Each structure stands twice: as structure tokens, then as C-alpha cells.
Amino acid sequence: MEAITYDRLQETLYHETMSNGLQVYVLPKPGFQKTYATFSTKYGSIDNHFKVEGESEISVPDGIAHFLEHKMFEEPEGDIFTQFAMQGASANAFTSFDQTVYLFSATENIIKNLETLVNFVQHPYFTDQNVEKEKGIIGQEIGMYADNPDWRVYFGLIEAMYATHPVRIDIAGTVESISAITKETLYTCYNAFYHPSNMLLFVVGGVDPEEVFQMVRDNQASKDYKPQGSIDRLFEQEPTSVHQARKESKLPVSLPKCLFGFKEKEVGLSGEELLRRDLTTKLALDLLLGSSTTIYQKLYDMDLISDGFSYEYNSNPHYAFSAMGGDTKDPDQLLEVIKAEIEAVKSIGFREEDFERARNKKIGGYLRMLNYPENIAHEFTRYNFRGGDLFKVLPIYESLTLDDVNQRLREHIDWNQLAVSLVVSP
Amino acid sequence: MNKIMFERGSVGQIRIHVMPTTRFKTFAVSLYAGIPLAEETVTTTALTPFVLRRGTVSHPETIQFREQLERLYGAGFGFDVYKRGNYQIVQFRMDTINDSFVNSDQSLLGQSFGFLGEVVTRPVTEDNAFRASYVASERENVRKKLEAIINDKMRYAAERCLEEMFRNDSYRLHPLGERSALEQITPESLYNAYQDWLQNASLDLYVVGDTTLAEVEELVERNFHLQRTSSPGYEPEQVKLTDIEPRTVTEQLDVNQGKLNLGLRTSITYGDDRYAAALLYNGILGSYPHSKLFVNVREKESLAYYAASRFDGHKGMIGIQSGIEIANYQKALDIIKAQLASLAAGEISELEMTQTKAMIRNSLLEMQDSAFEMIAYDFNRILSGKDRPVEQLLSEIEQVKPSDVVAAADSVRLNTIYFLTGQKEG
Numbered sequence: 001m002e003a004i005t006y007d008r009l010q011e012t013l014y015h016e017t018m019s020n021g022l023q024v025y026v027l028p029k030p031g032f033q034k035t036y037a038t039f040s041t042k043y044g045s046i047d048n049h050f051k052v053e054g055e056s057e058i059s060v061p062d063g064i065a066h067f068l069e070h071k072m073f074e075e076p077e078g079d080i081f082t083q084f085a086m087q088g089a090s091a092n093a094f095t096s097f098d099q100t101v102y103l104f105s106a107t108e109n110i111i112k113n114l115e116t117l118v119n120f121v122q123h124p125y126f127t128d129q130n131v132e133k134e135k136g137i138i139g140q141e142i143g144m145y146a147d148n149p150d151w152r153v154y155f156g157l158i159e160a161m162y163a164t165h166p167v168r169i170d171i172a173g174t175v176e177s178i179s180a181i182t183k184e185t186l187y188t189c190y191n192a193f194y195h196p197s198n199m200l201l202f203v204v205g206g207v208d209p210e211e212v213f214q215m216v217r218d219n220q221a222s223k224d225y226k227p228q229g230s231i232d233r234l235f236e237q238e239p240t241s242v243h244q245a246r247k248e249s250k251l252p253v254s255l256p257k258c259l260f261g262f263k264e265k266e267v268g269l270s271g272e273e274l275l276r277r278d279l280t281t282k283l284a285l286d287l288l289l290g291s292s293t294t295i296y297q298k299l300y301d302m303d304l305i306s307d308g309f310s311y312e313y314n315s316n317p318h319y320a321f322s323a324m325g326g327d328t329k330d331p332d333q334l335l336e337v338i339k340a341e342i343e344a345v346k347s348i349g350f351r352e353e354d355f356e357r358a359r360n361k362k363i364g365g366y367l368r369m370l371n372y373p374e375n376i377a378h379e380f381t382r383y384n385f386r387g388g389d390l391f392k393v394l395p396i397y398e399s400l401t402l403d404d405v406n407q408r409l410r411e412h413i414d415w416n417q418l419a420v421s422l423v424v425s426p
Numbered sequence: 427m428n429k430i431m432f433e434r435g436s437v438g439q440i441r442i443h444v445m446p447t448t449r450f451k452t453f454a455v456s457l458y459a460g461i462p463l464a465e466e467t468v469t470t471t472a473l474t475p476f477v478l479r480r481g482t483v484s485h486p487e488t489i490q491f492r493e494q495l496e497r498l499y500g501a502g503f504g505f506d507v508y509k510r511g512n513y514q515i516v517q518f519r520m521d522t523i524n525d526s527f528v529n530s531d532q533s534l535l536g537q538s539f540g541f542l543g544e545v546v547t548r549p550v551t552e553d554n555a556f557r558a559s560y561v562a563s564e565r566e567n568v569r570k571k572l573e574a575i576i577n578d579k580m581r582y583a584a585e586r587c588l589e590e591m592f593r594n595d596s597y598r599l600h601p602l603g604e605r606s607a608l609e610q611i612t613p614e615s616l617y618n619a620y621q622d623w624l625q626n627a628s629l630d631l632y633v634v635g636d637t638t639l640a641e642v643e644e645l646v647e648r649n650f651h652l653q654r655t656s657s658p659g660y661e662p663e664q665v666k667l668t669d670i671e672p673r674t675v676t677e678q679l680d681v682n683q684g685k686l687n688l689g690l691r692t693s694i695t696y697g698d699d700r701y702a703a704a705l706l707y708n709g710i711l712g713s714y715p716h717s718k719l720f721v722n723v724r725e726k727e728s729l730a731y732y733a734a735s736r737f738d739g740h741k742g743m744i745g746i747q748s749g750i751e752i753a754n755y756q757k758a759l760d761i762i763k764a765q766l767a768s769l770a771a772g773e774i775s776e777l778e779m780t781q782t783k784a785m786i787r788n789s790l791l792e793m794q795d796s797a798f799e800m801i802a803y804d805f806n807r808i809l810s811g812k813d814r815p816v817e818q819l820l821s822e823i824e825q826v827k828p829s830d831v832v833a834a835a836d837s838v839r840l841n842t843i844y845f846l847t848g849q850k851e852g
Contacts, residue, residue, distance in 0.1 A: 009527075010527075032449070033792060033795050034792040034795045079716075079721075081714075081715035082716055082781070085715070085782075085784060085785055086777070086780060087784065088784035088785065088787060090785065090788060090789070105788075107787075107791035107792055108791075133728050135728075136729070137724055137725075137728050137730070137731055138731070140683065140728075140729070140731040143683035143731075143749070144580075144731055144732070146683070147681050147682050148578065148579075150578075251680070252576065252577075252679060253577050254570070254577055255570065255574070290492075291492050292492030292493050292496055294489065297488060297489055301559075301563065303563070303566060306566075306570050307567060308574075327570065357493060357497055360496065360497070360499050360500065360528075361496040361499065362500065363499060363528065364498070364500035364528070367451050367452070367499075367523050367527050368521055368523065370451055371451050371452060371797075426680060
């Protein structure tokens with residue numbers, strides 16, 4: 001067990017790698033009632049084509065990582081929620097583009113709940129019957145998202161940007177794609193991606209680190225994991241340019257939804273380099289479009305945007321893009337005005353004073369995030385799977401300069417890389 | 427268990443509640459302003475905070491106003507407008523970094539109070555009215571928010587079910603007011619309404635963080651400019667149960683998935699001695715993955731992705747929500763009704779009791795890790811007049827017997843069945 005202290009943050013993180021490769025991290029939060037634990041695999045909706053060392057290459061149906069997440073909760077003796085509820089824990093799971101996370105929060109029976117978490121995720125139980133049953137439930141989940149205009153406009157943007165990269169696939173897949181899922185394909189994916197060496201356990205809250213490590217050591221020692229070779233995730237060559245400049249979907253909405261963004265040209269970054277670019281871009285977007293900027297205020301005064309206007313930047317070693325927008329009465333006018341305004345800012349650059357203020361705001365937001373165990377666990381794992389360290393964010397923010405942010409702005413906002421997604425009423 | 431201990435005081439007819447603690451990296455500040463929910467005032471009250479967040483006497487321009495927040499290390503500032511019982515509550519929130527984590531030369535708590543006090547009591551005005559341009563654009567903003575409710579079908583169905591259920595009660599009103607009333611609001615009329623509101627609302631100010639009651643009282647004295655003559659309290663809802671035939675309301679929209687919502691009344695409210703039994707009733711019915719609705723509607727029949735219930739102890743009502751295949755309406759409704767009947771008939775297992783108690787206990791204990799949740803829990807006491815510390819509720823939960831849950835079921839009446847269906851005949 002190693003202890004890593006972060007004096008500025010008044011936090012100490014404990015870490016140990018189990019002999020089977022499982023990474024375990026514990027962040028004690030003295031005085032907290034709750035313990036929050038996540039058990040995550042670096043496996044998400046984009047991993048639909050892969051090759052495990054020594055085995056053959058395989059393609060699997062869209063939406064299978066999410067389907068697998070649903071099915072993990074079933075054990076021969078019934079639903080694992082029953083066990084968690086008896087132990088007073090609230091359990092859940094989610095699947096994203098590049099990870100699947102199983103979690104619980106509890107105030108009592110912590111070690112027991114941790115064992116339940118580790119055991120159920122390390123014990124798949126799929127039958128033809130329980131796989132078929134799940135198709136109805138996930139079919140309704142897909143139907144729910146199909147009716148959600150925010151989801152549709154977001155996926156529309158990614159579909160417009162990416163021609164071949166599986167980030168364009170809806171995380172839950174489609175009713176057609178999941179119909180091809182069988183217990184055999186589930187086991188194949190499980191065996192490839194749920195090996196301990198591809199997983200991370202994060203525990204945060206009122207816990208004693210040594211007690212957690214001891215339980216995990218004993219638990220893992222009792223299971224017979226053979227070493228696993230590396231996993232090659234196979235992606236077709238994705239063109240640099242956007243797939244489609246504009247994409248439109250129909251759903252009943254009170255105002256058109258317009259989301260647009262820029263597809264990053266350079267991919268393949270990882271670790272601190274990726275984290276640095278991520279933070280610099282987010283700071284640049286804040287300075288460009290935050291609610292205290294002249295652009296935001298101008299668009300608001302022109303009634304082209306409203307409170308829901310937002311922007312984000314999503315980056316991973318394999319893809320990166322920004323997304324910005326919201327409800328607007330006139331998407332074309334919004335795009336026209338915003339383009340002119342952004343070009344003006346790009347040519348002069350941000351002001352030093354604004355830069356300092358925006359950076360302080362980011363630092364404040366980061367510190368506030370550390371009040372919430374859930375956020376710490378999720379963010380830590382997300383950064384770790386991309387080769388970064390959540391607790392290094394503060395020094396990176398402090399090392400950023402105005403020049404870095406101006407340069408990033410000019411690099412990222414390239415109108416040739418623009419894609420637009422709209423949802424309008426039929 | 428940490429005891430939730432608020433120290434109480436009062437300044438200028440504002441009740442003050444302070445919890446000194448060093449557990450968090452921030453100061454959490456909440457100001458609750460409540461007035462009776464009424465058609466005449468609902469819209470002006472809703473619009474008021476939107477205008478207040480545009481500018482103050484010292485920061486009249488919105489950009490300056492927001493820059494000031496960013497200078498406080500991006501202090502979180504926001505507000506919500508919602509209904510509790512028969513009241514419309516405007517809640518302002520601030521979440522400011524504790525100075526010890528950043529290099530700030532002035533007290534951030536002091537500056538935050540300077541900011542909040544000014545937002546609420548020193549808005550920018552012109553000729554004894556709010557600034558006209560702010561009123562015009564925020565009126566538009568609120569109108570768009572009201573119209574956008576239809577975009578999220580889950581929320582839309584829940585709102586419509588409430589509206590139908592309380593069509594003869596002011597609770598039918600949306601907390602953001604009525605579109606038709608917005609148009610008549612002028613900068614003068616809104617300013618007058620604002621002054622009445624500030625004079626007559628019940629005001630409760632909460633702070634959780636590394637501070638003292640004396641410090642907060644001094645900050646309120648210095649920063650809130652009010653001439654209030656009284657400090658009104660809240661009257662809890664009294665529910666009179668009537669035996670009526672439940673009404674069924676069906677509405678058509680262009681949707682893929684049907685939304686089946688049920689509205690039920692109960693005579694048990696927050697102040698009632700049977701409150702703990704009602705929490706158990708709702709928990710067994712539909713708050714958790716082990717609950718009857720989840721198990722029977724989702725897991726056994728694969729009819730839905732979500733099927734859940736929510737108990738509102740201030741109004742005395744339970745809402746059931748589910749998203750289903752349109753053709754499965756009758757089947758889903760029958761299964762939901764069967765769950766209500768089974769609870770009323772006392773079909774409650776030992777396991778359901780244990781699990782539900784453990785889950786409620788967990789959520790009550792977890793709440794103590796969140797400053798804003800502790801504040802919200804304490805505010806229940808102000809709203810209901812019932813002082814029920816967490817420890818007491820925990821022990822009441824432990825003592826609930828199946829017969830108490832059946833007695834709680836006896837206080838529940840199905841009132842409204844609302845179904846949002848597709849355009850074509852399903």
C-alpha cells in the first residue's frame with residue numbers, strides 16, 4: 001500500500017496493485033458518514049471490435065457493453081439489488097463511451113458491501129432466458145431516449161462528426177442491434193474486458209484504507225485469474241474532416257435545438273498531455289462562451305439563446321470534440337452571429353484579467369467538486385483510464401498561461417471542422 | 427453519527443440557522459423565501475429571481491455581476507423556484523470556497539454575503555422600477571422555460587398529472603407561473619410585486635461551514651437591507667380524503683414511448699405521526715430496485731425501463747411514473763393497481779420491510795455528508811412545524827410494523843390516471 005499526499009488539497013490517497021493486476025485506490029474522508037465505491041472496467045460502447053492477445057479478432061453487436069452492464073446484476077439466486085438493499089446500500093451502474101461503472105453508496109456494512117460489489121461484477125451469470133427478458137427492458141430504455149430531444153441533438157452531432165468511429169453509436173445500441181445479442185456474445189465480451197488487469201476499484205468516504213486493502217487482497221487471492229494478454233481495440237481509419245456538416249432530426253420541441261461543435265484534428269494524445277489539452281480547451285471555452293462573456297450576453301440580448309445554452313469538451317485518446325448550443329428560435333442566425341463574434345475574439349485573443357478570473361473560477365469549481373465523493377470517484381476513474389491523474393489538476397491549472405489558452409482557441413476553433421446538429425418539430 | 431445541530435438566531439425578521447463545521451471545503455448558504463401559492467402572485471414571484479440575477483446597484487450590468495461571482499473563485503450561485511405544500515418557494519444558493527484553500531486576501535464568506543444581500547435587497551432600478559430591458563428579456567426567458575416543459579416527456583407527464591389532479595386547487599399552478607400572466611407584467615408592476623414579496627415572504631437563511639452564528643448575524647445585519655415588520659411562518663397542508671372515482675386523462679403527442687402516471691392522495695403529511703409508516707409504504711411500493719413496482723412492472727414483465735413512486739410529504743401525495751410500450755397500457759395499469767392492492771392487503775414480506783428500512787436509514791445517514799441536504803432536511807421542520815431530528819426519524823423508521831404500513835395504505839386514494847400516448851391509435 002502506498003500513500004500519496006496532496007497537501008494543498010488536504011487529501012491522502014492510498015493505492016495498491018493486486019497481484020492479478022487490479023488497481024485499488026482508497027481516499028479516506030474523515031467525518032463522512034457515507035462510503036462510495038466504484039468498480040469500473042475500461043470498456044464502453046466504443047469497444048465493439050477487438051482482439052485479445054492469443055485469440056482471434058472479433059466484432060460484436062452495438063450496445064453490448066450496456067447490455068452486459070444490465071445483465072451483471074442478475075445472479076443465480078436472484079437480483080443483486082436484493083443483497084445490497086439488505087445491507088443498506090444503494091447500488092447502480094452506468095455505461096459510457098469508454099467505461100462501465102458499477103457502484104454503491106452506503107453508511108453501514110461497508111466491507112460487506114464492497115465484497116458484494118466485487119463478487120457480483122466478477123461473477124457473470126447469463127442464460128438464454130434472462131438475456132431475452134432484458135431485451136424488452138432495454139427496448140423501453142432506447143424508446144425513452146428516442147423521445148428525448150437533448151439526447152437526440154447530442155448524438156446527432158457526434159453522428160455528423162464521425163464517419164466510422166464507434167463513438168457515433170448510441171450507447172444502448174438499437175432495438176435491432178441488441179436483438180442479435182446472445183449469452184455467448186456476452187460471455188465473450190465479459191471475458192475480454194472484465195479481467196482484473198483492465199479494472200479499477202475506487203473507494204471514498206469514512207473508511208480505513210488497510211481494512212479495504214486486506215479484504216480485496218483476500219478476495220482476489222481466492223479467485224483463480226490467469227494472466228491476460230493485452231487487448232487491442234480496433235478502429236477503422238477515421239477521416240480528419242467531419243462526416244456531415246449538418247444533421248437534422250424531427251421531434252416535437254418548443255423551439256429548435258441547435259448543437260454544434262468542432263472535431264479535433266489531432267488524436268492519439270494520452271496521459272498528462274491529454275489532460276492538459278482537455279483543461280486548456282475547457283478554460284478557453286469558458287472564456288469564450290461563459291455566462292459572463294460579451295458573446296453570451298450579446299446572444300442572450302438578441303434572444304438567440306436562453307438559460308439552457310451550454311458548452312462542453314469531450315476528449316479521449318481516440319477522439320475529441322466540443323459541443324455547444326441550446327434552444328434557439330433561429331439556428332442559422334445563431335451560427336452566423338456566433339461565428340463573427342468568435343472570429344473577433346480569435347484575432348485579438350483573451351485579456352489577461354479575464355484569463356485570471358476564469359482560471360480562479362475553474363480552480364474553485366474543482367475544489368467544490370472534491371466535496372462530493374461521487375464526483376471524486378467518477379472523475380478519478382475517468383482520468384485514470386485515459387492515463388491522467390485527477391489530483392494533478394490544480395498544478396496544471398496553475399501552470400497554464402494566457403498564451404496557452406489563446407493558442408488552443410485558435411487551434412480548436414477551425415470552421416472547416418464544424419458540424420451542426422438540429423432537432424426541429426415535425 | 428454526527429448530530430445535525432443548527433444554531434438559531436434572527437436578524438431583521440429573517441430567521442437564521444447556522445451549522446458551524448470544518449467538514450467541507452466550502453461555505454454553503456441557502457436563503458428560502460416562501461409565500462402562499464396563489465394565482466395572483468405565482469408569476470411575478472417566479473419572474474423576480476430571474477430579474478434579480480441580472481444586476482445590482484454595485485454591479486448593474488449583467489457581465490459585471492457575473493464577473494464578481496467569478497472573482498469569488500467561481501462561487502456557485504443559483505436559485506430554484508418550486509412548490510412545497512401550499513407555498514411557492516424561491517431558494518437562493520451560494521457555495522463558496524473556504525478561504526484556507528486559496529490565496530484570497532478578503533473573507534470569501536463576507537464577500538458572498540455582500541453579493542447575496544445585494545442580489546435580494548438592492549437590485550438595479552430605474553425610476554422606481556426594475557430595469558426594463560432585464561424584465562423584457564427575463565419574461566421571455568421564463569416563457570421559453572414554461573413552453574419547454576413539453577420537450578422532456580417524463581417531466582411533462584408528471585406535470586400534467588399534477589395539473590389534472592389538482593385542477594381545483596392552487597397546487598395546479600406551475601412554480602414558474604402562467605404564460606398568460608407574463609405578458610401583462612411591467613417593470614413597475616414587477617418591482618411593486620417584488621417589494622410586497624420581500625415584505626411578506628417567510629425568510630429563512632441557512633449557513634453550513636467554518637463560521638459562527640454571531641458572524642452570520644453580523645453579516646446579515648450588514649448586507650441585507652430590509653424593513654420588515656413581521657416574520658410569517660408556514661401553515662402545513664391539511665388533507666381531507668374524499669372517496670371519489672379516479673379520473674382517467676389521456677393525451678396524444680408525437681411520442682415513441684407512452685408515459686403512464688398515477689396521482690394518489692394521502693392524508694399523511696410531514697407532521698403526521700404516521701409519517702415514518704408512509705415512507706415505508708412508498709419505499710416498498712416504488713422507490714427502490716427491490717420495490718414492488720420495479721420488480722413487477724420491470725423485472726417480471728419487462729414492460730418498462732422505469733416504474734417508480736415518489737412521496738411528497740408536504741402536499742400529501744404520491745406520484746407513480748412509468749414509461750411503457752403504448753399497446754401495453756392496460757396491462758401495465760393492471761399490474762400497478764395490483765401492487766397498490768397488495769400493499770393494502772398487507773402482502774408485505776419481512777424481507778421487504780428489512781430492505782426498505784435499511785435503504786431509508788442509509789439515505790438519512792448519507793444526507794449528513796451534504797451541506798445542502800442537511801439544510802433541506804432542517805427546512806422541513808420550518809415548513810411543517812414538526813421538529814423531528816434525524817435520530818428520531820431513524821428510530822421511528824425502525825419501529826414501523828407491517829400493520830402500520832397497511833394503516834398507511836388505508837390513507838391512500840388513487841385520484842388520477844394520466845396517460846401520454848402517441849398520435850396514432852395504440
